[in-house]
Amino acid sequence: MVKYLSGVEGVLLLLIVAISAVLAWTAPGFWSWQNIFDLLNGSAVNMIFAVGLLVVLVVGGIDISFAVGASVVQYVSLTLAAKLGADGAWLTMSLALLCGFALGAFNAVLIYGFRVVSIIITIATFNVFFGLLMFLTNGRSLWSIPDWLYTRHPVWTMQTGLGEAAVHLPVAIMLLMAFITFYILKFTGFGRQLYGYGSNPEAAMREGVSGWKVHLFAYGWLGICAAVAGMMQVHIVKEVVPNALIGREFDVLAAVVLGGATLGGGRGSVAGALLGVLFLALLQNGMNLLGISPYAFRVVVGVVILTAITGINFGTLRKNLKQGKA
Numbered sequence: 001m002v003k004y005l006s007g008v009e010g011v012l013l014l015l016i017v018a019i020s021a022v023l024a025w026t027a028p029g030f031w032s033w034q035n036i037f038d039l040l041n042g043s044a045v046n047m048i049f050a051v052g053l054l055v056v057l058v059v060g061g062i063d064i065s066f067a068v069g070a071s072v073v074q075y076v077s078l079t080l081a082a083k084l085g086a087d088g089a090w091l092t093m094s095l096a097l098l099c100g101f102a103l104g105a106f107n108a109v110l111i112y113g114f115r116v117v118s119i120i121i122t123i124a125t126f127n128v129f130f131g132l133l134m135f136l137t138n139g140r141s142l143w144s145i146p147d148w149l150y151t152r153h154p155v156w157t158m159q160t161g162l163g164e165a166a167v168h169l170p171v172a173i174m175l176l177m178a179f180i181t182f183y184i185l186k187f188t189g190f191g192r193q194l195y196g197y198g199s200n201p202e203a204a205m206r207e208g209v210s211g212w213k214v215h216l217f218a219y220g221w222l223g224i225c226a227a228v229a230g231m232m233q234v235h236i237v238k239e240v241v242p243n244a245l246i247g248r249e250f251d252v253l254a255a256v257v258l259g260g261a262t263l264g265g266g267r268g269s270v271a272g273a274l275l276g277v278l279f280l281a282l283l284q285n286g287m288n289l290l291g292i293s294p295y296a297f298r299v300v301v302g303v304v305i306l307t308a309i310t311g312i313n314f315g316t317l318r319k320n321l322k323q324g325k326a
Contacts, residue, residue: 008260012275019282027289033158033165035285043281044170045229045236049252050259050273051181052225057256058185059218060198060265061111061118064253065126066222067245069103070230072129074240077231078142087146096227103129104223108215126249133242142240149235170232177225182270194218198265254304255280 024031049066056063077096081087103125110121154166185191190213197204197214205211234240259276261268284297 009269009271009275012259012272012279016275016279016282019279019286023282023286023289027286030286030289033160034163037165037167039278039281039285040171041168041236043277044174045233046248046252046255046281047174047274047277048170048177048225048229048232049248050256050277051178051270052222052229053252053256054259054261054268054270054273055181055185055194055218055221056118057261057263058194058198058265058268059214060201061215061218062253062263063104063107063118063122063219063222064249065103065107065122065129066226067247067249067252068126068130068133069100069223070226070233071240071242071245072103072133073099073227073230074234075133075137075142075242077227078145078234078240081146082144089146089148092146092149093228093231096231097224100223100225100227100230101220102223104219104221104226105216107223108219111219112211112215130243130246137242139242141242145234145238145240149231150238153235168236170236173228173232177228178270178274181221181225185270190217195266198267200266250305251280251301252277254301258304 020031029035049070053063053066073096076099077092078087080095081092084091107118107122107125110116110125111118152166153169155169155172157164157166159165185194193204193209194214194217196207197209197211201211204214230245233245237244255276256268256273257263257276258279259269259272259274261273280297280301283300284294287294287297
């Protein structure tokens with residue numbers, strides 16, 4: 001137990017408990033089932049993004065195009081389903097998953113095929129995807145969505161003094177995506193290959209690990225997670241807004257890095273990614289309840305990313321200095 005609590009996940013869990021205790025005392029309305037359920041429902045989309053981004057970080061890559069990719073998936077899948085005259089859940093979700101995987105695989109082909117740094121490629125595809133989306137849609141929102149997405153689907157409800165509090169479908173879908181990702185990374189040989197490749201790509205490839213398979217799976221899985229998150233976002237807000245998800249990529253990146261993943265690859269866990277998202281969501285929720293400016297939260301996100309990048313560079317510099325002395 002002591003060993004677990006000494007890890008990143010344990011530290012984050014203790015911080016979440018400590019902040020929750022402080023907010024329960026200082027922020028009116030925080031410690032209520034309604035607020036807790038709202039926190040879970042509101043964090044579900046980012047958590048789905050996070051488990052997908054985790055896989056990319058594990059293999060040593062980075063992707064900042066997944067949020068706009070989710071917006072593209074929303075438009076493409078719902079528009080195609082409407083034109084085909086069948087807007088059922090299975091067809092729409094199948095189209096969404098195919099589109100999401102295609103966008104992720106496109107990134108993987110460019111990154112591994114041309115051996116270009118992943119952040120450069122995904123900055124480019126971010127602008128390409130977003131520019132095409134805004135150009136082809138003229139920035140218009142989609143209001144006509146299928147009934148299965150429009151109707152609320154509570155998976156757990158309870159009566160409180162303020163009325164009914166419920167956990168909705170996005171939370172259940174998030175748990176499913178998190179479990180699948182956890183199983184792949186923890187209990188499959190391919191999951192061990194992903195960690196091995198992220199730790200040392202050259203050594204992994206000498207052992208027979210395929211760089212193509214690693215990249216196609218990592219970015220393709222993030223694309224699938226982005227598709228699922230995008231559809232759950234539609235379910236929550238009941239419309240498709242082309243720029244609604246823009247900016248979430250940095251919040252999710254900060255959360256996953258906060259949860260123990262490194263920008264150098266080879267490290268990270270599903271539990272850490274989920275706790276990272278929950279920690280930042282809790283912090284934002286507390287700031288809102290206390291009336292603190294939302295810009296303060298942006299400062300927190302920036303500090304997390306800056307600390308992660310400088311920490312990695314410091315570690316690399318120290319290693320090089322030691323090798324130089326040797």
